[in-house]
């Protein structure tokens with residue numbers, strides 16, 4: 019932690035000190051300090067106030083992460099219990115409330131030779147469905163293979179008594195519960211079935227897959243390894259709809275927060291995790307896969323981010339997604355810009371390794387619609403978009419807006435999965451050789467300030483590409499390759515461990531964020547609206563990284579994430595230049611227009627009879643020896659094309675480039691030019707340059 023934070027913590031605590039009596043027994047952290055508290059204490063405060071980490075307060079000062087075991091000490095959520103500790107693997111993709119069922123079922127499973135004799139289904143019970151988990155022998159001597167059987171009666175052709183008929187429909191498949199989202203829509207069934215590898219697996223099936231001839235459903239079930247009788251298509255759909263199970267479970271259609279629990283495709287994390295399940299029409303979500311162990315991830319990835327602020331920032335960004343909702347923050351992200359082979363994709367892959375394996379990273383190539391589909395999988399998480407140049411520049415602007423707005427278009431995917439995903443937010447990390455603005459320019463669009471502030475350009479220009487500290491590697495290349503390799507082998511653990519702690523952490527995250535936002539490095543004296551929005555984003559990164567450290571996940575020194583966030587904020591400001599982005603664009607545009615056309619489309623207002631093609635106005639000397647340009651209305655509109663005309667005039671007035679509007683709101687003046695009265699807009703070109711060079 020550098021000295022700069024001593025002043026910033028004075029900001030943080032100064033105002034509050036007087037309000038807190040020294041004798042308050044358990045003062046709220048961050049409020050309770052004295053003026054001398056520094057940022058280290060700020061971080062300890064984060065730590066000591068942990069809802070779970072009572073022990074953390076007594077932590078050995080020499081081992082600030084002595085509470086690391088607490089990560090695994092949190093009662094593990096169902097299906098995610100292995101995430102924090104990463105001991106071993108599970109065969110069954112365990113789902114809340116199913117673990118017991120599955121265990122019971124597996125314990126009772128025979129090896130196929132141990133046939134139990136059971137009574138045949140009596141005629142008065144037919145027609146009915148029955149599920150046999152194992153090979154079964156009926157008392158009639160008939161041997162039934164495991165699965166769902168349809169027991170019916172069939173009238174013989176020539177008449178006579180109906181005869182019992184037993185038809186195999188599919189492999190063992192139980193209907194455990196009905197599922198529905200919180201709004202009384204998206205009903206489904208929680209199925210549990212045995213695949214051809216003799217493993218039980220659960221699946222929350224959307225009911226709408228039963229529409230039509232049900233072939234989508236059969237396709238999904240076959241792909242998940244259930245055996246089906248091809249001639250029993252209708253019987254299968256009848257079985258699935260025959261009765262409605264009494265048990266009900268809430269289903270989430272997208273990854274992310276669902277009340278107080280966090281839903282991942284294969285696990286629900288948090289208190290009362292048993293009440294929720296992820297429901298999707300698509301079978302596999304390898305995005306959120308897991309491999310390796312948390313310990314090795316910490317050693318091989320997180321540890322190498324120490325001393326590498328951009329890398330550390332990218333990892334912090336991976337933890338920021340779940341905090342968006344907890345802090346009521348808008349979605350948005352960072353865009354790492356730099357020349358080829360500097361490690362941009364490397365740090366992006368490292369960020370992805372917090373949540374999943376190689377399948378986690380997305381390409382910018384996806385269209386805006388594809389993005390929204392992906393939003394179901396990355397909501398409240400990290401959305402990692404590699405290589406902006408692969409995207410059609412004309413689409414970049416729309417994508418950036420849709421990312422920030424978090425509103426889907428209510429398009430359904432093939433299996434209806436994304437239909438109800440209408441709101442979402444993710445923390446975005448993106449890479450490219452060009453900035454968002456430049457890429458949009460290539461598509462013939464001007465980046466609006468709102469877009470630039472959603473994805474903040476960060477120059478990937480450090481000592482060695484994206485890196486400053488090589489951690490003993492001989493080159494940036496070697497470090498980058500080691501990180502990439504580690505990310506492919508150690509992934510998916512850190513995010514879950516983070517959620518295990520966060521879902522039990524009842525502190526007011528919005529409040530913690532506010533405190534970080536108030537730190538002086540995030541409040542430079544010349545900050546404007548857009549700086550503030552950007553500062554909030556970096557403050558969120560600081561909070562995310564520090565929390566992950568406090569939870570014992572990263573192993574970083576306390577304050578490292580805060581340092582990296584400040585470095586990121588400064589780098590962003592340096593790249594963007596001072597001042598409000600839109601204002602700068604307007605001034606630059608007008609200055610550029612005058613540079614190009616000042617001598618060709620304007621003439622001295624006293625020179626008579628000068629022919630000017632496409633006249634944009636006239637000029638006359640101003641008091642300071644420069645030119646006062648007298649734009650005609652068409653000329654000014656042309657110069658400001660692409661901006662909201664009225665707003666642009668307001669900006670110009672605020673910068674002293676044009677004079678104040680009259681009482682009636684009129685900005686033009688009547689001048690007598692060449693014996694003709696003309697309405698013109700006087701523009702002080704000196705003021706224009708003065709402001710656009712940063713003097714404002």
Ligand SMILES: Nc1ncnc2c1ncn2[C@@H]1O[C@H](COP(=O)(O)OP(=O)(O)OP(=O)(O)O)[C@@H](O)[C@H]1O
Pocket residue numbers: 356357358359360361362363364365405449450451482483484485493494495496498499
């Ligand atoms: N900091 C670095 N210094 C030197 N070489 C590097 C550095 N980072 C990465 N490389 C080399 O570049 C290769 C590609 O790395 P990476 O994909 O992270 O680059 P990138 O910045 O995303 O490049 P591009 O813009 O071409 O996608 C690595 O395998 C490594 O050999």
Ligand SMILES: [Mg+2]
Pocket residue numbers: 362363364404405449
């Ligand atoms: Mg790359």
